[in-house]
Amino acid sequence: MFESADTLRAFNRFYTRQIGLLDRSYLDSGMSLSQGRILYEIHDGKTNASQIAQHLSLDEGYLSRVLAGFTKQGLLKRQPSKEDRRRSDLSLTKAGAGLMAQLIERSRKGAKERLATLDTVEREKLFAAMETIQSCLSPEKPPSLPVELRDIQIGDLGHLASRHGVLYAKECGFDQSFELLVTDILLEFWRNHHPRKERAWIAARGDQVLGSIFCVRIDDQTAKLRLFHLEPTARGLGLGQRMLETCIGFACDTGYQRMVLWTHESHEAACALYRKNGFTMLSATPVHNFGQDLVEQAWQINL
Amino acid sequence: MFESADTLRAFNRFYTRQIGLLDRSYLDSGMSLSQGRILYEIHDGKTNASQIAQHLSLDEGYLSRVLAGFTKQGLLKRQPSKEDRRRSDLSLTKAGAGLMAQLIERSRKGAKERLATLDTVEREKLFAAMETIQSCLSPEKPPSLPVELRDIQIGDLGHLASRHGVLYAKECGFDQSFELLVTDILLEFWRNHHPRKERAWIAARGDQVLGSIFCVRIDDQTAKLRLFHLEPTARGLGLGQRMLETCIGFACDTGYQRMVLWTHESHEAACALYRKNGFTMLSATPVHNFGQDLVEQAWQINL
DNA sequence: GATCATTACTTGACTTTGGCAAGTATTATC
DNA sequence: GATAATACTTGCCAAAGTCAAGTAATGATC
Numbered sequence: 001m002f003e004s005a006d007t008l009r010a011f012n013r014f015y016t017r018q019i020g021l022l023d024r025s026y027l028d029s030g031m032s033l034s035q036g037r038i039l040y041e042i043h044d045g046k047t048n049a050s051q052i053a054q055h056l057s058l059d060e061g062y063l064s065r066v067l068a069g070f071t072k073q074g075l076l077k078r079q080p081s082k083e084d085r086r087r088s089d090l091s092l093t094k095a096g097a098g099l100m101a102q103l104i105e106r107s108r109k110g111a112k113e114r115l116a117t118l119d120t121v122e123r124e125k126l127f128a129a130m131e132t133i134q135s136c137l138s139p140e141k142p143p144s145l146p147v148e149l150r151d152i153q154i155g156d157l158g159h160l161a162s163r164h165g166v167l168y169a170k171e172c173g174f175d176q177s178f179e180l181l182v183t184d185i186l187l188e189f190w191r192n193h194h195p196r197k198e199r200a201w202i203a204a205r206g207d208q209v210l211g212s213i214f215c216v217r218i219d220d221q222t223a224k225l226r227l228f229h230l231e232p233t234a235r236g237l238g239l240g241q242r243m244l245e246t247c248i249g250f251a252c253d254t255g256y257q258r259m260v261l262w263t264h265e266s267h268e269a270a271c272a273l274y275r276k277n278g279f280t281m282l283s284a285t286p287v288h289n290f291g292q293d294l295v296e297q298a299w300q301i302n303l
Numbered sequence: 304m305f306e307s308a309d310t311l312r313a314f315n316r317f318y319t320r321q322i323g324l325l326d327r328s329y330l331d332s333g334m335s336l337s338q339g340r341i342l343y344e345i346h347d348g349k350t351n352a353s354q355i356a357q358h359l360s361l362d363e364g365y366l367s368r369v370l371a372g373f374t375k376q377g378l379l380k381r382q383p384s385k386e387d388r389r390r391s392d393l394s395l396t397k398a399g400a401g402l403m404a405q406l407i408e409r410s411r412k413g414a415k416e417r418l419a420t421l422d423t424v425e426r427e428k429l430f431a432a433m434e435t436i437q438s439c440l441s442p443e444k445p446p447s448l449p450v451e452l453r454d455i456q457i458g459d460l461g462h463l464a465s466r467h468g469v470l471y472a473k474e475c476g477f478d479q480s481f482e483l484l485v486t487d488i489l490l491e492f493w494r495n496h497h498p499r500k501e502r503a504w505i506a507a508r509g510d511q512v513l514g515s516i517f518c519v520r521i522d523d524q525t526a527k528l529r530l531f532h533l534e535p536t537a538r539g540l541g542l543g544q545r546m547l548e549t550c551i552g553f554a555c556d557t558g559y560q561r562m563v564l565w566t567h568e569s570h571e572a573a574c575a576l577y578r579k580n581g582f583t584m585l586s587a588t589p590v591h592n593f594g595q596d597l598v599e600q601a602w603q604i605n606l
Numbered sequence: 607g608a609t610c611a612t613t614a615c616t617t618g619a620c621t622t623t624g625g626c627a628a629g630t631a632t633t634a635t636c
Numbered sequence: 637g638a639t640a641a642t643a644c645t646t647g648c649c650a651a652a653g654t655c656a657a658g659t660a661a662t663g664a665t666c
Contacts, residue, residue, distance in 0.1 A: 158465030
């Protein structure tokens with residue numbers, strides 16, 4: 001059986017090979033990969049041996065000898081540290097810095113060659129992907145951005161219409177008319193919504209939109225829940241519950257007596273959530289809509 | 304000065320470290336990383352030594368000795384191949400397969416631990432990123448999908464509105480009203496466009512939308528070019544020119560006498576493209592629109 | 607302020623890794 | 637049927653890397 005961990009393992013194998021190609025005789029310098037990495041770390045500002053040993057997880061004995069070798073070749077200066085006389089302060093000599101500059105140039109050239117087969121679009125995607133991986137796998141990774149429920153902003157209208165259209169097409173086979181309907185609803189909301197009695201929340205992490213929920217006014221006593229959706233990848237995190245609570249809470253605070261909503265029988269997860277939160281189903285009607293046979297349901301909750 | 308190649312280099316360093324952590328004594332098996340990789344390749348179905356040597360870029364001499372070692376330890380069976388008697392067919396013994404299963408289990412456990420800190424959304428992003436990197440950097444990578452100019456489909460309406468809204472907000476400081484206007488135009492097009500006299504093209508690579516261009520009817524003699532845009536990452540590939548040619552070509556074939564368009568002075572790249580393709584500017588009018596002071600331009604070409 | 611533990615290295619002794627070149631048997635190619 | 641190429645194998649060797657023990661300095665504890 002396939003496990004998601006295998007995806008990570010496959011990538012590790014892939015990138016191990018990728019790096020292996022750069023390996024033997026680091027950039028034709030006659031240095032090993034390890035030596036090159038050590039020199040790079042000094043160039044990069046590491047000033048003592050144990051830092052480097054830890055960062056690259058190298059044996060200190062081996063490192064010690066490599067550093068002695070560098071010193072002998074005139075690439076490295078070592079001075080006993082003033083703060084801590086056990087340590088040596090490491091710094092490159094002119095020759096060392098010169099060599100490093102050469103190596104960096106060569107490494108850049110290699111990287112450029114790799115990138116040459118890619119156009120701008122692919123390159124952007126590649127870099128974005130690399131950043132994602134680094135931020136996900138770094139042990140010091142900043143705790144992932146919190147999911148916030150924010151107000152609607154530029155770009156959301158179209159994005160929500162698009163995602164509703166695509167997801168309902170994929171999951172329920174809806175045709176284009178559904179996207180148009182959603183667009184109409186969104187336009188109407190933007191142009192005419194009552195700022196205090198109506199509100200939309202976008203669930204977002206950073207600039208990634210995960211879902212939406214709207215509360216709109218039917219009359220002074222009745223609010224309507226609309227455009228509730230969650231991206232498939234964001235399901236199962238309790239986010240739907242949080243959004244629903246927020247929306248019901250707003251309707252309560254605003255003074256509505258009840259909240260209604262329309263949905264379809266096939267949305268089982270959503271229906272379960274409505275029921276759990278105190279909604280009851282008022283009616284179920286077979287209809288043909290958006291190119292599909294559906295059972296439309298009306299739900300209500302007293303606030 | 305920073306070069307984009309440095310992004311790749313930094314990622315290589317990052318992942319080298321990442322892999323280095325798995326390195327010494329491969330998963331506590333007493334095997335080196337290389338040995339572990341070799342065993343894995345046999346498990347994975349490689350049946351002869353030169354295949355493995357090539358895949359892992361290892362020395363054949365070294366490989367030969369490692370395989371001899373495995374055989375001695377009872378992990379590996381080697382039989383002279385029937386098709387080619389220079390080769391040996393490699394396969395794991397029961398003991399070898401058992402060890403491999405253990406190692407895979409251990410490796411999975413490690414991978415799971417890594418992934419445990421991530422939630423579903425982040426994991427999805429991580430896997431998508433890994434796939435991107437593999438497909439970009441694989442030497443055998445399928446030549447990147449071609450950019451096609453396709454018809455409009457479900458999800459495009461909202462997506463285009465959103466991207467127009469966001470890009471114009473970012474690049475020109477436009478306010479929300481622009482996204483609403485674009486949405487109206489798109490809705491109108493979807494609902495009422497003349498199937499033979501009007502047309503939209505979406506520039507897309509796979510499921511990634513790169514830009515759009517529309518040709519709509521003003522009257523029997525006059526076509527109008529609308530909603531021409533390119534994602535920033537897709538600029539400089541000659542794609543704009545291709546889209547413009549396609550659009551003008553369609554207007555010609557359809558029997559229009561001329562094509563008009565509206566744009567703003569600040570869109571210098573687009574204006575240059577229009578001029579290059581035979582458009583002339585008819586008028587320039589200062590206006591206040593979308594929250595900005597703009598110079599609106601009308602352009603025309605005789606077909 | 608003496609003692610013990612820890613850190614930052616160094617050194618010696620050793621094993622493993624893996625590169626290079628030369629050799630053998632087999633197969634492909636012209 | 638000669639020549640070239642492939643699929644290994646073997647010997648030789650240097651470099652890479654490990655392990656354990658040692659020194660000197662610092663930090664922690666009572």
